[in-house]
Amino acid sequence: MKEMVKFGKSPVFFDKFTRRPGPIQDNMHYCPGCGHGILHKLIAEAVAERGIQDKTIILAPVGCAVFAYYYFNCGGISVSHGRAPAVGTGVSRSTPDSCVISYQGDGDLGAIGFNEFLQAANRGENMTVFFVNNTNYGMTGGQMAPTTLPGQITTTTPYGRDVNTEGYPLKVCEMVDALEKPIYIERVALSTTANIMKARRAVGKALDNLKAHKGFSLVEVLSGCPVNLKKSAEDMNRFIDENMTKYFPLGCFRDRSAEVEEFVPEYAPVHDPEEVKSILFxxxxxxGVSADFRxxxxxxxxxxxxxxxxxxxxxxxxxxxxxxxxxxxxxxxxxxxxxxxxxxxxxxxxxxxxxxxxxxxxxxxxxxxxxxxxxxxxxxxxxxxxxxxxxxxxxxxxxxxxxxxxxxxxxxxxxxxxxxxxxxxxxxxxxxxxxxxxxxxxxxxxxxxxxxxxxxxxxxxxxxxxxxxxxxxxxxxxxxxxxxxxxxxxxxxxxxxxxxxxxxxxxxxxxxxxxxxxxxxxxx
Amino acid sequence: MDKKFRVHIEFDQCKACGRCIIACPRKILALGKKLNRQSYPAAYQAKDGCIGCGACFYQCPEPGAVTVYEIVEA
Structure with missing residues (x-):
């Protein structure tokens, strides 16, 4: 009897995750049931399918996904809090044939880094942003984020988010939809298998745009944080499908990828370090005089x-x-x-x-x-x-x-x-x-x-x-x-x-x- | 001829979040009793009848925990 792998670990992941010493080197650090892992798999699969592993540079944010570079076997830069789109701008402009993926959470993108993100979107930088929205600051213990739902209880909103004092959640996709330059905006959810499959298509489409260097794509991913929201896997999916999607409706907000022509960047040589030095210094x-002169x-x-x-x-x-x-x-x-x-x-x-x-x-x-x-x-x-x-x-x-x-x-x-x-x-x-x-x-x-x-x-x-x-x-x-x-x-x-x-x-x-x-x- | 499939869940990589168990359309997965190296009661394929849909694979947050095999008759 012979067996064939139908679904298995993507080759874009490292064989072993050497984030820390010890026997456990196969697991990511995410909590059980975390949406990050699912999105990581979707991205890894899409990168592998498109054969852009060598050209992909993933910008890891500050947040739970900060260790992304331990997992993805492609280029990686760990970026200051919220600054991934700014760094991505530099990377995609200096090496135009690279495929820049900015992977950010709601605290990173929606709060401290919102301006960097919005400006990069407005300039239509050549990158794809994956925005993981789990309605709280997961890494620091479930505090209120810009995307926390009205009435949602977090550690910093023990009586629920009060819209009179804390305002309403940021609708990032809708805001980016007001800009001219982005070519692809979609909101997906990682809840039921059907939704995950839609997310898979959206990730694929975003990476198609990235491979063709068409411009700025945004995929907002409604993701579960079962540990901080104190929910079982089943309740988490229900929370995403019933509560989150009510405020953050799923769907494609914009898809101009067919109208935009593929951009084939000329091979950009690595800049001569001597030249860079002469510009900077x-x-x-x-x-002057010799070193011993007095x-x-x-x-x-x-x-x-x-x-x-x-x-x-x-x-x-x-x-x-x-x-x-x-x-x-x-x-x-x-x-x-x-x-x-x-x-x-x-x-x-x-x-x-x-x-x-x-x-x-x-x-x-x-x-x-x-x-x-x-x-x-x-x-x-x-x-x-x-x-x-x-x-x-x-x-x-x-x-x-x-x-x-x-x-x-x-x-x-x-x-x-x-x-x-x-x-x-x-x-x-x-x-x-x-x-x-x-x-x-x-x-x-x-x-x-x-x-x-x-x-x-x-x-x-x-x-x-x-x-x-x-x-x-x-x-x-x-x-x-x-x-x-x-x-x-x-x-x-x-x-x-x-x-x-x-x-x-x-x-x-x-x-x-x-x-x-x-x-x-x-x-x- | 119907294709046959098998789910393999790597015992030590499973964190027992239960997503695959909910997602499986044939309800053939279950949490085990024995704790793995990370002290989670890892999920396993409890019954035959896998249809190879891959729902468990895409629901699983761990990159290498779930593998779905197609059984090719010799």
Whole structure:
């Protein structure tokens, strides 16, 4: 006597489920009588029949089905709560020949992830969503979900769902039916065998659409949660057929699969990781110094604490970044701590920069400031008390009066805003300040070779900060040189180097030549 | 010639939810007395007369618990 398997375990399931060690490796983790298992079987069967196992990627939600990737022997991604359609969008767009199945429950799709789901449906992303509706949060112990029926008792609605305070259940299929793009919407139930067979057809149709890459399909599956709803298998089926379907009518809401043409995606090669890296992390210029380089001037024997303050849009934070970058390129330890309001423009902004040879214990500068750069009067009033004796205060004399500070503090007023305006871009005021600052530093505090080196260090910081934007580099370098002139004037003595405008331009062009960028660049 | 079928329910994989027993049109399945490795009284084919409809297979939430065989005469 010979036997032939007529109905048996699908080859899309793994032979053994290695979710946890131990002898039980054939069973899924679902409770007895759970609808998830039935839907898993229907999906596995449909995937096997269509021969798309290699191309299928199943997105496991947060919820009971979170371990789906232990069961389906195809691609799987475990996704943050409710974010499966967002991840599915990424997957289906980056690998257009994949078949993306988003498997979500009612808490995942209907509550926390409803916006992701609805937006993906509205965009008509190329994926199929299986929405398992069991009217409660099953994994966490049967709390009320968006789909809990009116009057239904759950652990969080002990007197039944009150529509006056908790509203009515979300009718997801009906809501998606209001959108233009989805091509297939159907609600099925996993109760009687007849209903399961209808569900099987719906799953098949949805996967046909998926295989042909026709667009967005949604299959809502009314499923039983016998443990949390405290029902036997028989009562569960009756509850689905009598109570749930009354509120969630079964049937096909939309089927445009015949109208939509099959989409044959071109083979999409896996993106070159080097290319991705170069997009995410722009090329760095080969600037800076060797790893063992140390500036030996006395000023760097202790930590340098710099505070930059003004209002948002003045380039306060980017000035801080330029200074920190300068430190980084000269092998300092640096910290950069911004503080700003929610406004992109206006509102007070400040940042603290620390340059140190030693490890920096805290990025906060609290009353121990070596250098304050103030661009507004409020910033000046607020932070001038934090300056230590023998420190330096730089302020924008275009808009501010000379502040009244103790005699041992060096005050440098730079006409930054006016100079920047002459250059043609008021946004460059910060680079003007940086130029002036370099003069103060080089002429008053640095010794020996450091003088030469720091001229270069500041330029490199500007180039590095505005990497990939040659025009901005050019403008800011020009502002930097103008700032140097202004700073030098302030100190009543000239500075060496190329401050001649023509020579400046030639030097800048040399620096930012495209060739120069590419040839001198190194990978990360 | 009528086809003959047989239901095999893997003893240790059954969780005794009872869905197959309700769904079977011939009512040939029943819960057993003996507990399996997971402490469930697994279902089994108690009577002959399987028609191979597959209702038990599709009702069963476990991927590999139910297998329906067609008996091919030698």
């Amino acid at each position: 722009p090329r760095k210029l080969n600037i 500036n030996e001037s006395d000023i760097f024997r202790s930590e340098r604490r710099i505070k930059i303050a003004g209002f948002g849009g003045q380039g306060i934070l980017s000035l801080g970044i330029m200074l920190a970058t300068m430190g980084k390129l000269r092998n300092f330890n640096v910290s950069w701590l911004p503080s700003y309001g929610p406004e992109q423009r206006g509102g007070s902004a400040n940042c603290s920069v620390i340059l140190s040879r030693e490890k920096i214990a805290s990025p906060i500068i609290d009353g121990e400031c070596n250098l304050l750069i103030a661009m507004t009067s409020t910033a000046l009033e607020k932070f001038k008390g934090e300056l230590k004796p023998n420190s330096v205060l730089v302020y924008d004399s275009s808009t501010l009066e000379r502040p009244d500070v103790p005699a041992d503090i060096k005050v440098l007023g730079i006409d930054a805003l006016n100079i920047a305006r002459e250059i043609g871009n008021v946004k460059c005021a910060n680079s003007v300040i940086l130029g002036a600052l370099s003069v103060v530093l080089v002429d008053s505090y640095l010794q020996g070779d450091d003088k030469m080196d720091f001229d270069r260090a500041f330029e490199e910081a500007i180039i590095d900060s505005f990497n990939n934007k040659p025009e901005v580099i050019k403008q800011n370098l020009y502002a930097f040189y103008e700032g140097k002139k202004a700073g030098a004037k302030c100190f009543k003595h000239g500075i060496s180097g190329n401050i001649d405008k023509k020579a400046n331009d030639d030097a800048l062009n040399e620096i930012i030549k495209a060739d120069n960028f590419r040839d001198s660049s190194t990978d990360l």
